Amino acid sequence: MSATRVLVLNSGSSSVKYQLLDMSDSSRLAVGLVERIGEETSRLKHTPLTGGGGEREREEPIADHEAALKAVAAELAADGLGLDSPELAAIGHRVVHGGLKFTAPTVITDDVLAEIERLVPVAPLHNPANITGIRTAQALRPDLPQVAVFDTAFHTTMPEAAARYAIDVATADEHRVRRYGFHGTSHAYVSRETAKLLGKAPADVNVIVLHLGNGASASAVRGGRCVETSMGLTPLEGLVMGTRSGDVDPAVVFHLARVGGMSIDEVDTLLNKKSGLVGLCGDNDMREIRRRVDEGDEAASLAFDIYIHRLKKYIGAYYAVLGRVDAIAFTAGVGENAAPVREAAVAGLEELGLAVDGELNAVRSDEARLISPEYARVAVAVVPTDEELEIAQQTYALVGNPS
Structure with missing residues (x-):
């Protein structure tokens, strides 16, 4: 056996x-x-x-x-x-x-x-x-x-131009300072499943993957290989997240230390645990934020707008990196379940070939599916992630007994 x-x-x-x-x-x-x-x-x-x-x-x-x-x-x-x-x-x-x-x-x-x-x-x-x-x-x-x-393995295919920070090379190399990226098992799985949804081989597809959960990251995947991702040395860089700030001017740290009298540990806690959506409006659950938005809550509305603004910036940037985009895939807790996030992220990007069909977007399903209208030049998909299955598949492929 x-x-x-x-x-x-x-x-x-x-x-x-x-x-x-x-x-x-x-x-x-x-x-x-x-x-x-x-x-x-x-x-x-x-x-x-x-x-x-x-x-x-x-x-x-x-x-x-x-x-x-x-x-x-x-x-x-x-x-x-x-x-x-x-x-x-x-x-x-x-x-x-x-x-x-x-x-x-x-x-x-x-x-x-x-x-x-x-x-x-x-x-x-x-x-x-x-x-x-x-x-x-x-x-x-x-x-x-x-x-x-x-988590970082899928992103090791990024070219040096994407992975390097523009700081002194000797210092960066000594302390391993570079962009590594995270959520790699999810990005690998979802990019591959998106290609399958389109009826194509991963090698023939360019995909922007948006992994939107309490932690959130984006990736640009060209022909099955990651060429850019939003998280960096740590999972703090990039998109607005549940409790993480995502991108900020590095000098914010110096300012808070010098002017605010905060220690490095206090700034670390601020940016990782007290920022993002929870820092902006006190909630990091997108369902609760959307409920507050619908009730006219100004803080929740601003938090949602900032979240979407950052997301849209990354979609545009990764479109430019890839040159040709076949699909955008939303995944993880928010990406799979928050129809208003998907709609808002794509709104206004029609010139890039992006659009969402309202009825398709409103459907709740555990299945991978397209939510873009047939005329859209770029497919917009919802693809449930399965990091555990990806880990199991990679593990079994390496050591499993196929006999």
């Missing part, structure tokens, strides 16, 4: 998201989330997707990631899907930052883990949690291939 299952782990600082997939047909066998790890009361939500069982949820202290993964293993075992199953081919880990060295999914060795650790200074919020998840999974199944799939 061949091993066709892949467990996908996304380890955050106080959480573990997981999915177990069978790669023989890309079906999901179980999904779940452990959150508030290390707090007085943690929560585990587990949903088996085979055998007819319903969601199970329990709240109890879960001290650390090791305890969290053991709890996950116990839930899977209760459904006959335990980590000791011979059908489990590998564990795939989402790793946020892979620098320039990791351009593809990689089997985790001691050397690979050491390099991920060396990248902690450029991903201090994410890589440590990813490392903890890897080490814990290795301890639970030391015999099983563990694969790192990097």
